[in-house]
Amino acid sequence: TVKLANTADISKKVLESGHLLANHTYSHPVLTKLSSDKREQEVSKTNSLLEQIAGKKTAFFRPPYGAKNADLIKEIESQGMQTLMWNIDSVDWGDPIPESIVQRVLKEISETQKGILLMHDIHKQSVAALPTILEELVKQDYTFLFLKDGKLSPYTLARTGTNDTKASTENTLDNAKSSFYRQNWAVVIGINDYKNWPKLRHCISDANGVEEILINKFNFKKSNIIKLLNTEATKERIVKTLDDLTNTNKISKEDRVFFFFAGHGATRKLPSGKDIGYIIPVDADIEASQAKSISMTQLQEFCELIPAKHLYFVIDSCYSGLALTRAGALSPNTQNYLEQVTKRPARQILTAGGADQQVADNGPEGHSIFTWAFLQGLQGIADIDGNGVITASELGAYISPVVSSLSKQTPAFGNLVGSEGGEFIF
Known part of the structure; x- marks a missing residue:
């Protein structure tokens, strides 16, 4: 039935x-x-x-x-x-800007001269872009075909002669409200040229892209972002940078700290049978070790030492051994939701994949697939409830299916020990 x-x-x-x-x-x-x-x-x-x-x-x-x-x-x-397939992809599922979608589609159509256009009515940017696309195609005297009972028939669209259908970007995400945090701090690391590990292609581009969006969209001061690229990203420099963030004279309980790493990750099997994950600095030995690599245990220790109320690790590496918790998350429908989650402590992490997976270092726009999806999410697509801010949980919910559909990675998201129902807010 x-x-x-x-x-x-x-x-x-x-x-x-x-x-x-x-x-x-x-x-x-x-x-x-x-x-x-x-x-x-x-x-x-x-x-x-x-x-x-x-x-x-x-x-x-x-x-x-x-x-x-x-x-x-x-x-x-x-x-x-x-x-029934398509030959023109608007990429509206990954582009939050209506004007960008319009430009891409019209360029594709000018090259193919005919075809089937793929768009998705579940995205507000698609709804905003489509009228402009149709208006422009009408002006260029394209013929639209309607499929009925297996046959194609011409379908006429009238010229409007107005600008009412012009796409607008007014609904793009506003900057995070300054009242949420006293200061914004970030550590951004990208390593392409390893000494002992295989070289990577897009980690520098990934790190630069993350730094750029933090500054231009989310009010991070450039002076508050510590960026370590290639030879700068030794274990000593990374640990020293994190240790500086434990200084209570510098970092307040009302601050947030964002940590991004793009590079190799590794997993080591402990005698107990448990796994422990590592991020791999530029000077690490070929075997992940406590001496030259940085373990998740060390990162967890910094979680407890850094006084900022919100700390968010985004790691474009694959490994296992994460000790994730659920930390009693609030429903977005809770009264005064944003006020509550910004007051509670948050220790959150998002990683690109598990131990047996390889990072897809060949994504769109010169990024890995994971970082590309992360940047797209920060442009506004990950604002699932449409309330004008993006939480770390929303980013996790958005990125995992996108990355899984485009690669053999399954990103992992969760809370680390020390989270108490808070949310890192963009």
């Missing part, structure tokens, strides 16, 4: 407006990673719902993330559907 939720009325309105409903699966998984039985459930379950809404069988299918193979296509065809 198929039981429709109240949200099915939205789908019915979409149909009544002349649009097409097609199958995109029930829970948006990467189908090529599922068994054939699981794939069949995802597709047939959605078909049952769509047939109940539309009153007829579904003719078209699009795999989540565009992930498909010969077996999947054969299974879709056996259910009487045709796979």
Whole structure:
């Protein structure tokens, strides 16, 4: 028995407006990673719902993330559907700026001259960008085609002759309110050129990108950011930098401290059978060791020594051995939520992946996939509840599925010992 939720009325309105409903699966998984039985459930379950809404069988299918193979296509065809893909990606899922989306799409269309454009109506930046895209294409005399009953027919869009559809960036994230913190401090580390470990490509770019957004968007003073690149990022310098942040004459309980590391990570098996994770300084030996590497135990000790109320580690490395807690997080619907979470202590961490995973050092815009997703999240996409600020928890919730869908990494997020329900706020 198929039981429709109240949200099915939205789908019915979409149909009544002349649009097409097609199958995109029930829970948006990467189908090529599922068994054939699981794939069949995802597709047939959605078909049952769509047939109940539309009153007829579904003719078209699009795999989540565009992930498909010969077996999947054969299974879709056996259910009487045709796979319908795209050739122009707006990248609206990773770009929070409507004007940037417009520019990218129009450039792609000018090169291809025809095709199917991919956009997502779940993003406010997409809704803002689309009218401008359509208006410009009308001006350039492009023909729009409407798909009905398996046939393409011309669809006419009228010229408006106004600027009402101009995309706006007014909804981009405001700077974090200065009242949350007395001072902002940051340690930003990037290492490409290791002495004993394989060289990396994008860690310097990652560190520079993080520094830039901290200064330009979140009011961090450049003088309060300690940046260590390549040969500067020895174990001694990193530990000395963290030790300086334990100075109570410098760091107040009303401050926040942000720590970013892009470089190698490693995991070591202890005699007890437990794992311990390390970040690898530029001068570390090829074997992770207490002498030349920095363990998660050491970072945890600094968590307890640094007096700032909020401390957030973002580490673009893969390793295991994190001692994460849940720290009784408040619901965002709690009365005076921001006031409460900014007063409570927070010790939070986000890492790129686990011990058996490799960092994807080949992401968009000259960054690793993890740091690229992190920067995109800070541009506003990670503001899940739309309240104008981004919490460390929201970044964790946003980044993990994005990175997992684009690489073989599964980012880990959580609270370290010492957190008491607070949230690091951007």
